[in-house]
Amino acid sequence: MAEEKPDDTGxxxxxxxxxxxxxxxxxxxxWIDKDAVCRNCMTGAEENSLRRGFIDPISAREATEKAxxxxxxxxxxxPSA
Numbered sequence: 001m002a003e004e005k006p007d008d009t010g011x012x013x014x015x016x017x018x019x020x021x022x023x024x025x026x027x028x029x030x031w032i033d034k035d036a037v038c039r040n041c042m043t044g045a046e047e048n049s050l051r052r053g054f055i056d057p058i059s060a061r062e063a064t065e066k067a068x069x070x071x072x073x074x075x076x077x078x079p080s081a
Contacts, residue, residue, distance in 0.1 A: 027057035029070065029077045036068035038077045 029038040030050050036058060037046070049055045058068060060079035068077050 025060035025079055028060050028063035028079045029058040029068070031056040031058060035071040036077055037072055038070040038075065039080070041070055041072040 027039070027050060029036055030042065030046065031037075032046065032055060039047075042050070046055065050057055058077060062068075063077050063079045069075065070077055
């Protein structure tokens with residue numbers, strides 16, 4: 001007889017959770033050790049951490065309202081179109 005699984009078990013076909021504050025578009029960058037970093041300057045490891053939710057993203061709304069400057073390239077962080 002097959003083993004019963006609980007209903008709350010995660011499954012690959014389940015819809016992923018999208019944070020409501022990021023729903024207006026993809027993150028424009030991230031905060032790394034209190035430093036703003038744009039998507040162009042992020043390393044592959046930082047990009048993976050951003051996608052997995054391990055580091056704090058800069059939402060498109062935050063990028064337009066606060067206009068942070070990337071600490072690596074010194075350019076203003078703008079939301080992607």
